[in-house]
Amino acid sequence: MNALEVARRDRRGALQRLDDLLRIPSVSAVPEHAPDVRRAADWVAERLRAAGVTDARVDETPGHPVVYGAWHVSPDRPTVLVYGHYDVQPADPVELWTTPPFEPTERDGRLYARGSSDDKGQMLMHLEAAAAYRDADGEPPVNLVYVIEGEEEVGSPSLAGWLEAHADELRADVAVISDTAMPAKGQPSLIYGLRGLAYMEVCLRGPNRDLHSGQFGGAVLNPANALCAMVARLHDEDGRVAIPGFYDRVRTLGADERSELAKVPFDEAGFRGAAGAAGDWGEAGYSVVERLGARPTLDVNGIWSGWTGAGAKTVLPSEASAKISMRLVPDQDPDEIGALFEAHMKRLAPQGSVVEVRALHGGKPALVDRSIPAMQAAAIAYRDTFGREPVYTREGGTIPVVAMLDDVLGLQTVLMGFGLPDDNLHAPNEKLDLDNYNLGIETVIRFLAALAEGDRQPGQERRT
Amino acid sequence: MNALEVARRDRRGALQRLDDLLRIPSVSAVPEHAPDVRRAADWVAERLRAAGVTDARVDETPGHPVVYGAWHVSPDRPTVLVYGHYDVQPADPVELWTTPPFEPTERDGRLYARGSSDDKGQMLMHLEAAAAYRDADGEPPVNLVYVIEGEEEVGSPSLAGWLEAHADELRADVAVISDTAMPAKGQPSLIYGLRGLAYMEVCLRGPNRDLHSGQFGGAVLNPANALCAMVARLHDEDGRVAIPGFYDRVRTLGADERSELAKVPFDEAGFRGAAGAAGDWGEAGYSVVERLGARPTLDVNGIWSGWTGAGAKTVLPSEASAKISMRLVPDQDPDEIGALFEAHMKRLAPQGSVVEVRALHGGKPALVDRSIPAMQAAAIAYRDTFGREPVYTREGGTIPVVAMLDDVLGLQTVLMGFGLPDDNLHAPNEKLDLDNYNLGIETVIRFLAALAEGDRQPGQERRT
Numbered sequence: 001m002n003a004l005e006v007a008r009r010d011r012r013g014a015l016q017r018l019d020d021l022l023r024i025p026s027v028s029a030v031p032e033h034a035p036d037v038r039r040a041a042d043w044v045a046e047r048l049r050a051a052g053v054t055d056a057r058v059d060e061t062p063g064h065p066v067v068y069g070a071w072h073v074s075p076d077r078p079t080v081l082v083y084g085h086y087d088v089q090p091a092d093p094v095e096l097w098t099t100p101p102f103e104p105t106e107r108d109g110r111l112y113a114r115g116s117s118d119d120k121g122q123m124l125m126h127l128e129a130a131a132a133y134r135d136a137d138g139e140p141p142v143n144l145v146y147v148i149e150g151e152e153e154v155g156s157p158s159l160a161g162w163l164e165a166h167a168d169e170l171r172a173d174v175a176v177i178s179d180t181a182m183p184a185k186g187q188p189s190l191i192y193g194l195r196g197l198a199y200m201e202v203c204l205r206g207p208n209r210d211l212h213s214g215q216f217g218g219a220v221l222n223p224a225n226a227l228c229a230m231v232a233r234l235h236d237e238d239g240r241v242a243i244p245g246f247y248d249r250v251r252t253l254g255a256d257e258r259s260e261l262a263k264v265p266f267d268e269a270g271f272r273g274a275a276g277a278a279g280d281w282g283e284a285g286y287s288v289v290e291r292l293g294a295r296p297t298l299d300v301n302g303i304w305s306g307w308t309g310a311g312a313k314t315v316l317p318s319e320a321s322a323k324i325s326m327r328l329v330p331d332q333d334p335d336e337i338g339a340l341f342e343a344h345m346k347r348l349a350p351q352g353s354v355v356e357v358r359a360l361h362g363g364k365p366a367l368v369d370r371s372i373p374a375m376q377a378a379a380i381a382y383r384d385t386f387g388r389e390p391v392y393t394r395e396g397g398t399i400p401v402v403a404m405l406d407d408v409l410g411l412q413t414v415l416m417g418f419g420l421p422d423d424n425l426h427a428p429n430e431k432l433d434l435d436n437y438n439l440g441i442e443t444v445i446r447f448l449a450a451l452a453e454g455d456r457q458p459g460q461e462r463r464t
Numbered sequence: 465m466n467a468l469e470v471a472r473r474d475r476r477g478a479l480q481r482l483d484d485l486l487r488i489p490s491v492s493a494v495p496e497h498a499p500d501v502r503r504a505a506d507w508v509a510e511r512l513r514a515a516g517v518t519d520a521r522v523d524e525t526p527g528h529p530v531v532y533g534a535w536h537v538s539p540d541r542p543t544v545l546v547y548g549h550y551d552v553q554p555a556d557p558v559e560l561w562t563t564p565p566f567e568p569t570e571r572d573g574r575l576y577a578r579g580s581s582d583d584k585g586q587m588l589m590h591l592e593a594a595a596a597y598r599d600a601d602g603e604p605p606v607n608l609v610y611v612i613e614g615e616e617e618v619g620s621p622s623l624a625g626w627l628e629a630h631a632d633e634l635r636a637d638v639a640v641i642s643d644t645a646m647p648a649k650g651q652p653s654l655i656y657g658l659r660g661l662a663y664m665e666v667c668l669r670g671p672n673r674d675l676h677s678g679q680f681g682g683a684v685l686n687p688a689n690a691l692c693a694m695v696a697r698l699h700d701e702d703g704r705v706a707i708p709g710f711y712d713r714v715r716t717l718g719a720d721e722r723s724e725l726a727k728v729p730f731d732e733a734g735f736r737g738a739a740g741a742a743g744d745w746g747e748a749g750y751s752v753v754e755r756l757g758a759r760p761t762l763d764v765n766g767i768w769s770g771w772t773g774a775g776a777k778t779v780l781p782s783e784a785s786a787k788i789s790m791r792l793v794p795d796q797d798p799d800e801i802g803a804l805f806e807a808h809m810k811r812l813a814p815q816g817s818v819v820e821v822r823a824l825h826g827g828k829p830a831l832v833d834r835s836i837p838a839m840q841a842a843a844i845a846y847r848d849t850f851g852r853e854p855v856y857t858r859e860g861g862t863i864p865v866v867a868m869l870d871d872v873l874g875l876q877t878v879l880m881g882f883g884l885p886d887d888n889l890h891a892p893n894e895k896l897d898l899d900n901y902n903l904g905i906e907t908v909i910r911f912l913a914a915l916a917e918g919d920r921q922p923g924q925e926r927r928t
Contacts, residue, residue, distance in 0.1 A: 214861030297682030397678030
């Protein structure tokens with residue numbers, strides 16, 4: 001039996017292992033879950049060892065641990081660095097889940113659980129592929145290095161330092177990450193662009209304490225009203241971000257790229273189904289695919305002030321806060337955009353208020369070179385597994401580690417995503433399509449084979 | 465010993481009784497506190513009985529109970545209806561209290577506790593005055609009827625029905641309420657105007673579930689951004705409320721009244737001290753006293769949407785909500801203003817969103833006739849107790865019961881307030897000035913005497 005056959009015979013086992021990992025509520029943002037995050041790290045290291053990666057280990061960091069593993073089969077073969085993350089988003093609001101977020105439940109060929117798609121399911125595909133090679137051939141066809149972190153959902157604060165400290169152990173030819181989505185079921189894609197992120201928190205303070213709105217209302221600046229007015233001025237009438245300088249470094253979309261993006265079989269009905277009537281919004285002059293992948297945005301992710309419980313508390317709140325994030329495109333820089341945002345908020349803050357701005361999280365946008373051998377190997381693997389050529393597209397999300405792997409290790413990244421647009425990432429009822437889980441494992445198996453094969457072809461240079 | 469002397473000798477006892485009542489967390493807005501609210505009602509009824517009001521009782525309502533008591537000494541004497549409330553606002557945010565909200569603590573001659581000023585302390589002054597008369601003279605100089613309710617902080621939803629059902633037992637010549645503030649320590653005031661209230665809750669829905677801001681941001685209407693834009697459009701550049709029709713029924717302030725209000729010794733330094741730099745805000749063209757008492761306002765009392773916990777959750781929220789209240793002046797009507805607000809919010813809601821507006825709480829504005837004998841009796845009592853004539857003013861807060869007592873029972877209300885502007889009503893560290901507690905009891909004693917005296921003067925007609 002070859003590795004593909006092994007994987008097909010062990011689908012039930014692969015599903016059981018995914019189920020086990022999804023039961024661990026490894027929410028990296030919530031301090032109370034730190035022991036669960038640690039438990040998930042240990043689980044991943046143990047699973048690496050079971051897959052044949054005998055030197056897997058759990059490395060401490062200032063935050064949550066990084067799981068490292070390496071399986072070097074021959075210095076003559078290419079080395080692939082597999083990145084993934086075992087931490088998950090919070091499950092709130094829990095009451096909107098049909099079944100509990102940490103009790104994986106299968107319905108209609110989908111597995112519902114927090115982290116099923118982002119990223120435990122997609123990360124495990126790579127471990128399952130390695131295990132299949134171990135059982136079929138005793139070893140994989142290429143050298144493998146694993147970096148599975150536990151802080152992706154909080155901005156990977158410890159990862160760059162860890163990568164720098166372990167650069168010697170991380171030498172590779174290319175990186176691969178499965179943490180993105182295909183545009184529609186059955187239609188694979190290769191993402192060559194990712195948006196960056198500048199995630200800010202703003203606090204506007206007015207009176208020095210909460211006041212009675214009857215005794216003070218009308219003669220005191222209300223920071224909740226004032227913050228709303230400031231947020232309202234962050235977009236113009238055309239849906240453009242109204243922060244001075246915001247678009248200065250945005251690369252203009254060329255006619256070639258626009259016509260190529262127009263070919264992406266984007267599921268507009270599915271998109272509108274997911275977003276409802278709200279899915280008719282966006283920057284004037286751009287298609288939905290362009291708005292999502294190739295244009296920067298600004299969204300309020302959270303806002304809070306005053307009395308939010310039941311009933312009518314007549315408070316004039318002393319402060320109002322918002323979490324506001326901007327998705328960035330090349331060549332915007334998160335630090336620079338954060339500084340422009342802060343300067344603008346300070347300009348907008350009315351007299352009698354004090355504004356405080358903090359950057360919570362940042363990631364650079366990324367564009368990947370489509371001509372590298374690993375992209376071609378991925379295209380072959382997709383075509384042979386799904387029976388269809390992948391489309392090339394840009395994705396709206398942010399994987400800061402893509403820019404980090406380039407910065408620290410000089411690695412290009414192939415993004416082999418097996419999620420779907422309706423996977424409910426970061427939302428209630430996150431799910432993974434189980435066909436995609438099984439086909440994902442097969443695609444990874446074919447990808448590693450194609451990479452080894454391509455590498456042996458004469459006239460093809462190894463990237464070093 | 466006369467009643468004044470009795471009260472002065474028993475100051476320690478009066479403080480102990482206030483302390484006892486303040487320890488009961490009778491928060492009417494929070495269902496979990498219903499047993500505490502009930503306990504406070506029983507305490508008040510018991511205290512009425514101890515003060516000599518033998519037929520005091522606790523009446524059920526659809527909500528929290530009303531405490532009723534009556535002490536009819538003679539059909540020839542005037543009857544005063546004393547209104548007060550034994551419920552309190554929630555104590556949140558509890559962490560900002562210097563000492564726990566339901567453990568009364570004395571510092572610098574002030575008693576810190578939730579409800580100390582609003583309204584347990586001020587309400588108890590009336591019970592203490594009755595008790596002093598009982599001990600000194602065996603009975604008070606006028607007939608007394610007590611209505612002490614437990615739903616004032618949630619808009620008195622059961623009170624009008626209860627008043628109507630018990631109108632026979634509530635016959636009186638005038639009502640008196642101590643639930644307001646003096647403009648400064650040592651300067652009594654008689655409030656002849658109160659603002660009304662229309663308290664609304666708005667929910668704006670966009671996408672049908674929370675979305676990932678990377679996967680959807682830029683192509684989906686964000687209801688948090690949209691709600692901010694709507695709130696921003698509720699005021700114009702001059703600080704005026706921008707709801708069409710909002711000012712249609714507002715009585716113009718005459719030159720006479722403006723010059724009289726200008727005489728109020730308003731403590732601007734104290735006001736700015738309480739509000740900080742935020743205290744420089746307001747409608748163009750009006751003084752602070754006018755903004756607070758004679759002009760209508762609009763304030764966000766609470767706003768919430770999306771992720772409000774620690775860290776960076778990249779959610780594009782499906783909905784955003786706000787509590788927004790408007791303080792009203794004669795002749796604005798809360799129902800009419802609520803309808804104008806709702807129509808305006810529906811007009812402002814962008815395509816792709818659905819807005820829902822609910823009225824949570826309403827109260828009519830009130831103006832009291834300054835020429836009635838009870839106002840004169842109050843002025844005498846203030847002058848004799850504080851050594852200073854009271855000023856006549858309007859207050860920014862809302863006491864819906866003032867309009868209700870007029871509507872249901874045909875009673876005018878004398879507002880004898882003993883709070884101070886920095887009492888932190890509805891906010892952390894609420895306090896009551898203990899000099900005002902003691903002088904308040906004496907003022908009530910003198911008020912009842914002056915009322916009985918004035919009533920016996922020839923040529924003065926009893927109002928019926």
